[in-house]
Amino acid sequence: MFNLKTFLDSNLGKLFVYKKNKDYEFSLPIACDFEEDSIVNNNVPYELELDPSFKKVGTKLSDNLDYIKAKYHILINSDIQIKEFNILLEDKSYSAFIIYIDGMVNSEIINDFILRPLMLRNKTNTHDRKKDKESKLSSFSLEDYIINCLIPQNRILKKEEFNDIILEVNGGNCALFIDTLGVAFTAEVKGFKQRSISTPSNEVVVRGSQEAFVESIRTNTSILRRVINNEDLIIENSYVGKFSHTAVSICYLKNITNNDLVAEVQYRINNLDIDYLISSGQLEQLIQDNSHSIFPQIVATERVDKTASHLLEGRVVVLVNGTPYALVMPGVFNDFLSSSEDLNLKSQYSNLIRIIRILSAFLSVLLPGIYVAVTSYHHELIPTQLLFAIAATRESVPFPIIIETLIMETAFELIREGGLRVPSPIGPTIGIVGALILGEAAVSANIVSPILIIIVAITALCSFTIPDLSLNFTFRILRFVYIFLGFTAGFLGLALGLFAQLVWLCNLTSFGSPYLTPYLSKATLRTTSSLFVAPAWKRENKPTFLNSKKADSQGKISMRWKYPKSH
Amino acid sequence: MENSKMGVIEAVFFVLAVITNKIILNFPKEIVLWSGNSAWLNVIYISIIVGVLAIIVCNLFSKFGGYDILDISHYLGGNFLKIALGTILIVIPLFNSIDLVRDFSEDLKLIYFNTSPLIFISLFFVIAAIIANKAGFTAIFKTCTIIMPIVMISIVVILFSHLKNFEIERLLPIFGNGVNETFISGLSNISVHSGFLFLFFLMPFLKNTEKYKKIGIIAWILSSLYLLLSVLSLLLVFASSTVTKEPLSLYLIVRTIEYGTFFQRVDALFILLWILSTMTYLSVLMFMALYIFKKIFNTEDRKVLASCFGMLILALSLIPENTVILTTIQETFFKYYFLITIFILCPIILYLASRKKKKELQNNKPITKNIPII
Numbered sequence: 040m041f042n043l044k045t046f047l048d049s050n051l052g053k054l055f056v057y058k059k060n061k062d063y064e065f066s067l068p069i070a071c072d073f074e075e076d077s078i079v080n081n082n083v084p085y086e087l088e089l090d091p092s093f094k095k096v097g098t099k100l101s102d103n104l105d106y107i108k109a110k111y112h113i114l115i116n117s118d119i120q121i122k123e124f125n126i127l128l129e130d131k132s133y134s135a136f137i138i139y140i141d142g143m144v145n146s147e148i149i150n151d152f153i154l155r156p157l158m159l160r161n162k163t164n165t166h167d168r169k170k171d172k173e174s175k176l177s178s179f180s181l182e183d184y185i186i187n188c189l190i191p192q193n194r195i196l197k198k199e200e201f202n203d204i205i206l207e208v209n210g211g212n213c214a215l216f217i218d219t220l221g222v223a224f225t226a227e228v229k230g231f232k233q234r235s236i237s238t239p240s241n242e243v244v245v246r247g248s249q250e251a252f253v254e255s256i257r258t259n260t261s262i263l264r265r266v267i268n269n270e271d272l273i274i275e276n277s278y279v280g281k282f283s284h285t286a287v288s289i290c291y292l293k294n295i296t297n298n299d300l301v302a303e304v305q306y307r308i309n310n311l312d313i314d315y316l317i318s319s320g321q322l323e324q325l326i327q328d329n330s331h332s333i334f335p336q337i338v339a340t341e342r343v344d345k346t347a348s349h350l351l352e353g354r355v356v357v358l359v360n361g362t363p364y365a366l367v368m369p370g371v372f373n374d375f376l377s378s379s380e381d382l383n384l385k386s387q388y389s390n391l392i393r394i395i396r397i398l399s400a401f402l403s404v405l406l407p408g409i410y411v412a413v414t415s416y417h418h419e420l421i422p423t424q425l426l427f428a429i430a431a432t433r434e435s436v437p438f439p440i441i442i443e444t445l446i447m448e449t450a451f452e453l454i455r456e457g458g459l460r461v462p463s464p465i466g467p468t469i470g471i472v473g474a475l476i477l478g479e480a481a482v483s484a485n486i487v488s489p490i491l492i493i494i495v496a497i498t499a500l501c502s503f504t505i506p507d508l509s510l511n512f513t514f515r516i517l518r519f520v521y522i523f524l525g526f527t528a529g530f531l532g533l534a535l536g537l538f539a540q541l542v543w544l545c546n547l548t549s550f551g552s553p554y555l556t557p558y559l560s561k562a563t564l565r566t567t568s569s570l571f572v573a574p575a576w577k578r579e580n581k582p583t584f585l586n587s588k589k590a591d592s593q594g595k596i597s598m599r600w601k602y603p604k605s606h
Numbered sequence: 607m608e609n610s611k612m613g614v615i616e617a618v619f620f621v622l623a624v625i626t627n628k629i630i631l632n633f634p635k636e637i638v639l640w641s642g643n644s645a646w647l648n649v650i651y652i653s654i655i656v657g658v659l660a661i662i663v664c665n666l667f668s669k670f671g672g673y674d675i676l677d678i679s680h681y682l683g684g685n686f687l688k689i690a691l692g693t694i695l696i697v698i699p700l701f702n703s704i705d706l707v708r709d710f711s712e713d714l715k716l717i718y719f720n721t722s723p724l725i726f727i728s729l730f731f732v733i734a735a736i737i738a739n740k741a742g743f744t745a746i747f748k749t750c751t752i753i754m755p756i757v758m759i760s761i762v763v764i765l766f767s768h769l770k771n772f773e774i775e776r777l778l779p780i781f782g783n784g785v786n787e788t789f790i791s792g793l794s795n796i797s798v799h800s801g802f803l804f805l806f807f808l809m810p811f812l813k814n815t816e817k818y819k820k821i822g823i824i825a826w827i828l829s830s831l832y833l834l835l836s837v838l839s840l841l842l843v844f845a846s847s848t849v850t851k852e853p854l855s856l857y858l859i860v861r862t863i864e865y866g867t868f869f870q871r872v873d874a875l876f877i878l879l880w881i882l883s884t885m886t887y888l889s890v891l892m893f894m895a896l897y898i899f900k901k902i903f904n905t906e907d908r909k910v911l912a913s914c915f916g917m918l919i920l921a922l923s924l925i926p927e928n929t930v931i932l933t934t935i936q937e938t939f940f941k942y943y944f945l946i947t948i949f950i951l952c953p954i955i956l957y958l959a960s961r962k963k964k965k966e967l968q969n970n971k972p973i974t975k976n977i978p979i980i
Binding site (some may be wrong): 417423541 | 719734737744745746748749752871872877885960
């Protein structure tokens with residue numbers, strides 16, 4: 040029988056009762072809730088206690104082992120391998136362990152050239168030294184004996200500081216600790232997988248080397264050495280980042296590069312207080328002269344030949360582990376408009392391309408701005424017939440010229456960005472969409488006029504000719520600025536923009552070199568970094584703005600076969 | 607960067623920034639207005655006088671390597687003379703700036719921006735000058751070195767584009783408004799070379815002070831040549847009565863240039879170059895005003911004052927009701943003020959200082975006020 044009271048109790052009760060939200064929720068506690076120590080280990084049961092005063096390798100193996108286990112969080116870290124074993128030496132046995140990171144080392148090297156000689160009985164470790172003549176000359180040292188006789192490795196180092204040892208292990212080497220010894224040994228056993236040298240993907244040339252840098256710093260330095268092939272090439276190592284300890288190589292030619300330039304680069308790199316460094320792009324931003332400038336001040340290149348050429352001019356190159364790009368400093372404006380191919384082609388060809396590139400640079404920055412300025416303020420500049428044509432095409436467009444231009448420029452930027460980000464199988468789709476938006480559909484919909492599509496297309500083509508990616512970004516930003524200025528005050532606005540830009544560029548320096556070199560200095564044309572490319576036989580001097588130790592790069596008469604009597 | 611110094615080419619263009627802008631603005635027109643068809647003779651006449659003065663000044667200055675006119679006046683008459691001369695001289699760049707901003711903005715308003723308020727147009731120039739002066743001296747002289755050659759080439763292009771329209775008869779009567787207007791009262795036109803004020807301040811900014819004389823002479827030759835060419839081309843193409851009615855002298859010529867049937871009105875392109883040139887000139891003038899101000903009041907950093915001076919110039923340029931008032935002030939007062947200060951007062955101070963130095967050297971007295979013996 041229906042009972043109203045029961046019904047109301049059960050249903051109304053459900054309606055008005057407070058229910059606790061059972062959805063899963065997670066939020067991070069704010070940083071100030073932690074005390075510094077608790078973050079390290081104390082509150083976590085599987086963390087081992089770390090003795091902060093323990094900085095050097097001790098003579099007691101168990102202490103060293105505990106420290107290493109704590110340091111590497113051995114209970115939770117899966118790829119850290121510690122192998123404990125005994126070394127047999129004559130009639131004695133020493134406890135020892137090695138530590139390495141699985142996946143970063145070559146196991147065969149560890150097995151064959153570290154563990155086997157130490158663990159197995161063989162002629163070396165069972166040999167009675169007392170019978171040798173040498174034993175009369177010098178007292179026995181276990182450290183030296185292990186390095187000189189037991190481990191057949193080309194690079195084995197004695198280390199006392201734990202920080203140094205950890206740096207080596209993190210880099211893919213192994214460390215050997217032996218009981219009673221206050222030192223550890225690190226051996227070169229790297230064996231991680233890395234990308235092989237391939238062709239440059241972003242700086243493509245027709246005539247020139249097809250080798251590009253890779254992520255491994257040592258591979259990069261070896262390619263550089265191979266190209267430069269000179270003992271004066273110095274490759275200094277440094278580490279940046281308190282956590283990441285990213286290896287950075289400063290490369291220069293001892294007999295050519297200005298000492299002050301090298302010192303300045305070293306100074307800037309060694310005075311960075313950062314936790315980690317992942318790429319050369321970050322380093323570039325941290326060491327450039329003017330941090331607020333939108334103009335690039337350091338050349339970033341993936342090409343080995345370009346880097347070598349800059350090194351030979353007297354510049355400093357910085358390589359960062361994990362980045363297939365070299366940083367070349369100082370970088371002046373002309374460098375960003377130059378391609379490495381310029382030096383490989385005949386000077387006439389190179390200069391033609393360079394003129395086209397300079398013209399393109401101007402157009403890619405200014406063309407939309409000029410179009411807006413001319414159509415808004417300076418109609419008389421357009422020939423009458425063309426003016427009528429533009430007016431006719433714009434008749435059906437409801438937007439003011441600035442909106443129309445911004446729509447098209449934004450659409451183009453979207454397509455460009457989209458084209459970079461989409462997975463390669465659907466890459467061509469972007470082209471089709473782009474063609475539809477930028478082409479027929481936009482015109483048919485009366486959103487933009489056909490003349491503007493031509494303007495945007497020419498601007499895009501011009502921007503593609505800029506060899507440097509950073510400069511391309513700079514021009515993209517400036518293009519929008521000039522559109523606004525052109526709309527605000529026509530040529531007066533453009534003039535203000537140009538003037539301000541010029542003043543900014545005139546004031547800019549890169550590692551002490553004026554940015555507008557060689558446009559504004561008495562620079563000789565007979566260099567590899569001049570405004571126009573000199574013929575190969577005429578590139579006698581090094582760029583003057585580098586103040587290199589060696590002013591000339593070839594003899595006055597480079598083709599001696601042709602003019603033998605001149606010498 | 608602020609400590610970097612100018613070479614010969616940079617220094618020449620720095621001085622030429624002044625004269626080239628005067629050509630673009632009203633000076634050819636004003637000379638034609640004063641002397642009529644004999645304006646070209648007047649230009650030659652005043653250029654010769656300026657040339658002689660320039661050589662004298664350069665010779666006198668060579669005895670004070672590395673010092674400007676204010677340092678020399680300090681040596682001659684102590685702080686009083688330095689401050690007095692500085693106060694007299696600071697008026698020149700300040701008035702020129704005010705005149706330039708107002709005059710050129712009015713011209714642009716007339717040509718392109720009929721509906722825009724004057725302050726809007728003037729603001730662009732003032733902002734440009736503030737940016738340049740905030741950036742510093744190096745940026746200014748380097749900008750001059752880039753922009754001025756382009757502007758000067760553009761003037762030559764303008765002149766050559768009109769070669770076919772030249773009629774030699776337009777130079778007649780040869781003495782124009784009369785011999786008096788050409789050679790006697792016309793002497794006041796010497797103020798067109800007021801850019802020579804910069805020669806008195808150039809010395810501390812030179813890489814090689816021994817090239818001072820060379821810089822002065824090259825600047826004189828080029829400025830005189832350009833002034834002569836612009837006046838001649840105006841007179842050879844238009845009747846003198848037409849020239850005096852137009853706001854911008856060279857714009858009159860540019861407007862009539864045609865390159866084939868396609869490009870019939872290219873004046874906007876030249877206006878773009880002239881705007882750039884005017885911005886450069888204003889930056890140079892403001893720099894000079896700031897430099898003199900810094901010297902008078904011993905301020906530490908002149909860059910911080912750039913915005914104040916910019917706003918001051920903008921405000922003062924808007925005070926006159928129209929440009930006629932400014933032109934009248936210029937014609938009746940400042941023309942003579944420039945003449946007296948630049949071409950009489952400064953050379954006299956230089957001469958007296960060099961005599962004092964000579965006497966001190968003869969009497970074997972120690973040279974006072976840190977002026978070196980050369």
